[in-house]
Amino acid sequence: MLAAARVPPEDIVWTPASGAEGDLFSGIAVAGVSMPPANRPVRASRAFLRLAERVILHRDDRRFALLYRLLWRLQDDPRLMEQAADSDVHRLTILAGQVGREIHKMRAFVRFRAVREDDGAERYVAWFEPDHHVVRANADFFVNRFASQRWSILTPDLCLHWDGAALAEAPGANRDDAPPDDAAEALWQRYYAAIFNPARLKVATMVKEMPRRYWKNLPEARLIPGLIAGAQAREAAMVALGGNTFPQTSPETLDEIAAGIAACRRCPIGCNGTRAVPGEGPARARLLIVGEQPGDQEEQAGRPFVGPAGQLLNMHLARAGIDRALLRITNAVKHFKFERRGRRRLHQNPTAGEIDRCRWWLDAERSITKPDIVLALGAGAGRAILGRTPSIGRERGLAGRLDDGSLLVPSFLLRLDGEGRRREENCFQQELVTLRHMLDESAPSACGHPPFRRSGRAGSYQGGKWLPGPDSNRRPSD
Known part of the structure; x- marks a missing residue:
């Protein structure tokens, strides 16, 4: 509407909402001018729309101003998104990448714990603290993956509840609302410690792929500091188990x-x-x-x-x-x-x-x-x-x-x-x-x-x- 009305970016002040995830706009103030009628078609390339779908989920308060500024410039330069060195295009790409990584991290690092509901049915509940507004964007992924089970994902912004047939949303929750450890986690920790291979340990790569801020919500992450600290000794033990010395007699075949x-x-x-x-x-x-x-x-x-x-x-x-x-x-x-x-x-x-x-x-x-x-x-x-x-x-x-x-x-x-x-x-x-x-x-x-x-x-x-x-x-x- 604003682009169609030819309102320039510098005349707009964007104020993001402070409510639940999804309420991404709380109001638009136009400074110094009256709103003219919308009298021109607005064009947007597919590349812009693809990135905009991700960037709008970012927590950066300046994302709306960036998106509108690029949309405004696209009206005069339809090939703007092909200019990777442009500062606005570069910034848009960075923000979209950060949101994409957060979507992946949520899928990789959500851990469910089993609880019993009042009717005796089993429900799996997980706690996650996303950096960006990616909970709703990931809803279809979890519905398709766990369609036959009841589950809930609790986050500070928004909660998702699936009963096997319909998906419901609820306001954000607190960490204390999530269940404590269940019996299966002790078994999982023993398995994780058993398959941890110190000979392949690369701490920098591991922290890059699984940032430390996720560790507190992962049951196996509690073992990581100790496994890292004892990696050298464990590697030596593995070598010793295989034998540091060769047999005195050579193989015959x-x-x-x-x-x-x-x-x-x-x-x-x-x-x-x-x-x-x-x-x-x-x-x-x-x-x-x-x-x-x-x-x-x-x-x-x-x-x-x-x-x-x-x-x-x-x-x-x-x-x-x-x-x-x-x-x-x-x-x-x-x-x-x-x-x-x-x-x-x-x-x-x-x-x-x-x-x-x-x-x-x-x-x-x-x-x-x-x-x-x-x-x-x-x-x-x-x-x-x-x-x-x-x-x-x-x-x-x-x-x-x-x-x-x-x-x-x-x-x-x-x-x-x-x-x-x-x-x-x-x-x-x-x-x-x-x-x-x-x-x-x-x-x-x-x-x-x-x-x-x-x-x-x-x-x-x-x-x-x-x-x-x-x-x-x-x-x-x-």
Whole structure:
């Protein structure tokens, strides 16, 4: 009406109501002018209306002035909402986001307690203190979710009561009107304490997702300070429960290794809730490829190298004429280390200590498979074999004997673009072709390994150090 009457924003004084939620206007005073007749149509974009529906639920007393000012400006600039840098549009977006988060928090942090009504029926009652006017906006969510139960949500502004058929509203209540703890909460607290994983504790992220102001109304929140304070000691106890030391005898079969890594809790990665990914391939394989750790898709599938990196490796193996079914593929670290970003799990590099802890399993796997050649993809894989982090830039493509007589070839494949990508892929492809030629050489020697006759790459790893042979400065393609 005001916009249609061409009343400018600076002539209006907005006074928000002080009553129950939903009484969002108590009066409008127009300063210095008489109300002219409404004589023009008012336009509003969908983007504005979508944000306005949220912002009007905010507790900021200046929200009405902001909304009207934007509506006034939209009459002359219909594309105003596309200007994200505009101060009014930016402010509107911030307020709408705050209301949206409060709607989500109410759905996430309302806790119901069972009480008996006068007729003997059971009703579930919850207390919630919203920052904004979101109770009525969430009514349909709770009706649809708990349609078959009687429930009440009490807040200082407005109360909702559902009897299984109709929704009723009532004035605001006090915290004392909500019921005390019920018997089920003790059981829930024991369960919450049991599943609390200290190895995955990130206090800043937890407080961001569950602000402290909600803690007093959540039964499990009373445990959080103590669980945080004792997280380090509990993590150590979990590691001790899994065993700080490995058995004195190594596993004798690959199935024993798979069962062992599934139960291993000797480092924080093993305690992060993901499942272990065992190696894949024949029990006797002339070529063993070792990656750093499984990724998101590998953890879900329980198989190594099935994600983007695995598809890239398969392509290069096929081009080099190497059948993946005839080789064995495994990882230095058997669990997926990640950082959660929303719904995504982003890869995190394992630490040197975590690689060293998991090295025992890789040594056991190598002793069973007895490969002729080990291809280490990356510095992490090299460390798991050598016990130190190799310089891939200097040692790449240089094959050296390990203590068990097998050949170790350090390599890697960087994910670059343009000319750099073609250069790296060509180098990696040439290394795989060289490996194929090495596997195709004459009959194995008496020790079970094929002769290595390329003096340009001859050398050995002794005590974890690379000792080059004669003419070791020659490249693999020489």
